[in-house]
Amino acid sequence: MKSEGFFELVYQTVRQIPFGRVTSYGAIAEYLGTKGSARMVGWAMNASHLQPDNIPAHRVVNRNGLLTGKAHFGSPDLMQKLLENEGFVIENDKIKNFKERFWDPSKELDLD
DNA sequence: GGTGTGACCAGCT
DNA sequence: AAGCTGGCCACAC
Numbered sequence: 069m070k071s072e073g074f075f076e077l078v079y080q081t082v083r084q085i086p087f088g089r090v091t092s093y094g095a096i097a098e099y100l101g102t103k104g105s106a107r108m109v110g111w112a113m114n115a116s117h118l119q120p121d122n123i124p125a126h127r128v129v130n131r132n133g134l135l136t137g138k139a140h141f142g143s144p145d146l147m148q149k150l151l152e153n154e155g156f157v158i159e160n161d162k163i164k165n166f167k168e169r170f171w172d173p174s175k176e177l178d179l180d
Numbered sequence: 181g182g183t184g185t186g187a188c189c190a191g192c193t
Numbered sequence: 194a195a196g197c198t199g200g201c202c203a204c205a206c
Binding site: 073074075097102103104105106107108111112115 | 200201202203204
Binding site: 092093094097104105106107108109110111112113114116125128129130131135136137138139140141 | 185186187188189190
């Protein structure tokens, strides 16, 4: 196995999020094996904008479906705009049908 | 190599 | 019910 940084693992997982789906930091953390450290995922996302690739960080929200990271985008409204562009219903900075749109990598994806 | 930090989560008060 | 605290682990200085 290549000793890639934890960040890149998060980026790869986020890239695998299908269009029109969202996931939570904790779900990604659990998928990567660091279940207890959802903060790591969020922190990795903090550097996502430093990556050359376009990371769909807007598809990653907290456990409550709340757009916690919207403030870290170019503009606070950018994240919501992107989500709405994908057909999401945002209400009070929260995904309305988050539960239906939730995408769990641990269930959808499989460990190589 | 210790300290600080972070876009979270769950539990306690 | 709502606010606060601790815990968790990887990365930067």
